[in-house]
Amino acid sequence: GAVVSQHPSWVICKSGTSVKIECRSLDFQATTMFWYRQFPKQSLMLMATSNEGSKATYEQGVEKDKFLINHASLTLSTLTVTSAHPEDSSFYICSATPGLHEQYFGPGTRLTVT
Amino acid sequence: QKEVEQNSGPLSVPEGAIASLNCTYSDRGSQSFFWYRQYSGKSPELIMFIYSNGDKEDGRFTAQLNKASQYVSLLIRDSQPSDSATYLCAASGAGSYQLTFGKGTKLSVIP
Numbered sequence: 402g403a404v405v406s407q408h409p410s411w412v413i414c415k416s417g418t419s420v421k422i423e424c425r426s427l428d429f430q431a432t433t434m435f436w437y438r439q440f441p442k443q444s445l446m447l448m449a450t451s452n453e454g455s456k457a458t459y460e461q462g463v464e465k466d467k468f469l470i471n472h473a474s475l476t477l478s479t480l481t482v483t484s485a486h487p488e489d490s491s492f493y494i495c496s497a498t499p500g501l502h503e504q505y506f507g508p509g510t511r512l513t514v515t
Numbered sequence: 516q517k518e519v520e521q522n523s524g525p526l527s528v529p530e531g532a533i534a535s536l537n538c539t540y541s542d543r544g545s546q547s548f549f550w551y552r553q554y555s556g557k558s559p560e561l562i563m564f565i566y567s568n569g570d571k572e573d574g575r576f577t578a579q580l581n582k583a584s585q586y587v588s589l590l591i592r593d594s595q596p597s598d599s600a601t602y603l604c605a606a607s608g609a610g611s612y613q614l615t616f617g618k619g620t621k622l623s624v625i626p
Contacts, residue, residue, distance in 0.1 A: 509558040
């Protein structure tokens with residue numbers, strides 16, 4: 402149990418374009434989902450917290466107009482990187498919690514912006 | 516500022532030995548503690564969580580929590596080369612699902 406999927410697993414896009422990443426909880430309803438970013442050899446950095454049906458809460462320094470988060474249902478959250486630039490290239494990982502304290506992570510999406 | 520501190524390592528242990536990973540946290544309000552394993556290029560995988568003072572065992576893994584000392588540890592018995600990974604310690608506070616992660620300890624199990 403407690404499986405979280407992400408799609409796509411990797412994506413290459415051109416500078417200036419937008420990319421959408423999906424995060425789904427497959428066998429539980431996720432009251433809260435989180436989006437993280439991880440650069441090589443660094444730890445996870447929380448970008449935002451999203452609750453179904455409400456606006457996401459962004460961490461300090463994360464541009465909410467650049468990283469659009471939509472938590473449309475209890476099993477789906479999406480992150481859209483708008484007007485992507487090479488510095489946005491990173492490993493994006495979502496996690497979900499079924500309402501307990503533990504978070505279950507998706508497999509991650511590796512974004513490369515050329 | 517909530518902080519979770521871990522020794523970055525690398526921690527090298529021979530196969531079959533006990534690996535001991537340590538973590539301290541700054542926020543006394545933290546109530547739940549988690550150990551995640553992350554292989555290179557992969558996302559974190561939950562190994563164990565602990566809420567109460569004392570030990571919690573699950574197979575080869577034992578988590579230990581000492582709230583008075585603000586200290587959490589993870590012991591891996593009979594370490595295997597497949598245990599080689601970065602281990603992340605995380606803490607969450609009362610009423611919050613947000614986790615504060617440490618930077619992780621890299622473990623290498625030498626065959």
